[in-house]
Amino acid sequence: MKTKWFQRWISFWWEVNKLLQKLIRRRRELITGYLFVLPWIIGFLLFMAYPIYFSLNMSFHKVLITSEGIQKDFLGGDNFKYAFLSDPKYVEELLVFIKSVIFMIPIIVVFALLVALLINQPIRFKGLFRAIFFLPVVITSGEVVKELFSQGATTISIVERYGIIQFIEANLSPSWSEPIIGIIQQLIVILWYSGVQILIFLAGLQKVNSQIYEAASIDGASPWEIFWKITLPSIKPFILVNIIYTTVDLFTNSLNDVILLIKEHMFKINTGFGYATALAWIYFMIIFVILLIVVVIFGRNEDYNPKKAGR
Numbered sequence: 621m622k623t624k625w626f627q628r629w630i631s632f633w634w635e636v637n638k639l640l641q642k643l644i645r646r647r648r649e650l651i652t653g654y655l656f657v658l659p660w661i662i663g664f665l666l667f668m669a670y671p672i673y674f675s676l677n678m679s680f681h682k683v684l685i686t687s688e689g690i691q692k693d694f695l696g697g698d699n700f701k702y703a704f705l706s707d708p709k710y711v712e713e714l715l716v717f718i719k720s721v722i723f724m725i726p727i728i729v730v731f732a733l734l735v736a737l738l739i740n741q742p743i744r745f746k747g748l749f750r751a752i753f754f755l756p757v758v759i760t761s762g763e764v765v766k767e768l769f770s771q772g773a774t775t776i777s778i779v780e781r782y783g784i785i786q787f788i789e790a791n792l793s794p795s796w797s798e799p800i801i802g803i804i805q806q807l808i809v810i811l812w813y814s815g816v817q818i819l820i821f822l823a824g825l826q827k828v829n830s831q832i833y834e835a836a837s838i839d840g841a842s843p844w845e846i847f848w849k850i851t852l853p854s855i856k857p858f859i860l861v862n863i864i865y866t867t868v869d870l871f872t873n874s875l876n877d878v879i880l881l882i883k884e885h886m887f888k889i890n891t892g893f894g895y896a897t898a899l900a901w902i903y904f905m906i907i908f909v910i911l912l913i914v915v916v917i918f919g920r921n922e923d924y925n926p927k928k929a930g931r
Contacts, residue, residue: 675897683894692894699898710899713877716798718906721870723800727807728866729859732814736821737851750822754815813869817862824858825851860918864911871907878903 679699681692703710739749785804788797828851836846870876882903886896 676901678894679898679901681894683892683897685893695894699895700902702895703899703902710878710881713881714903714906717876717878719796720800721867724870725863725866728811728814728817729862731811732817732862733821733859735814736818736825737847739818740822740825750819753818756812757815816869817866820858820862820865821855824855828854856918860915863914863918867910867914868907871903 678692680694680696682695682699684691684693735753739746739753743749785801788800788804792800832850833846836850841849873879882896882899885891885899886893
């Protein structure tokens, strides 16, 4: 009887010791993980969290920079009210730009997909074609684009030759014709900025198993059916990434009129940094809402299995 009791006691303490060792090991792993993440946390707090808080705080103040330093007068939500109710230029520029973005995103994404499909074919000099389409992203700075605009090099000659702009102005209201004409006038530049999207699509296309295409061809599927039923569903996550990237890239482009207007208000005496920061926060919230809509629409998981599609 005593022997059985002693064995149970030893077994109990053995299990307790194993549990304690497991907890100590897990704690060490947690500490190691936190130590690896700590530099990022410090960097985030110093270079992102504090500037975000500081800019949000500025948006509720009238900020003046004097010889004595920064002077702030609390205004509450007056800066935001003024932006929507008393600053028609900001609202007008914002609406025109959003409309133009609605047209530009499909153009860039579809163009990038078409080019990626062509380059993904078994052709020679694939690397050269990738470099050609990506080169403008590397070398085209803001000043280069400004110079191209000033010389009229961003427009297509056929547009002016056949009076396409005049036709659009005559048949559409100014609220819709202006963004469409703006896209046409900078169509070459828009397509130039599709280099990153092309590379992303290429990465997605090369992940699709070639055996699926072979099986579909044997089953008698046409190239059109293969594209819609195999290729497009397989690269759906990459389409989402490209739409998000294109949206952020267009909204943060230093040449767009909304950002230029925000910069202009930064150095005005009657508005200053406080009002400009409020405009920037409104702009950020609009970008956030648009990205949220994009993720909800294109980020739905339909549990697509390419292997099943190829059978």
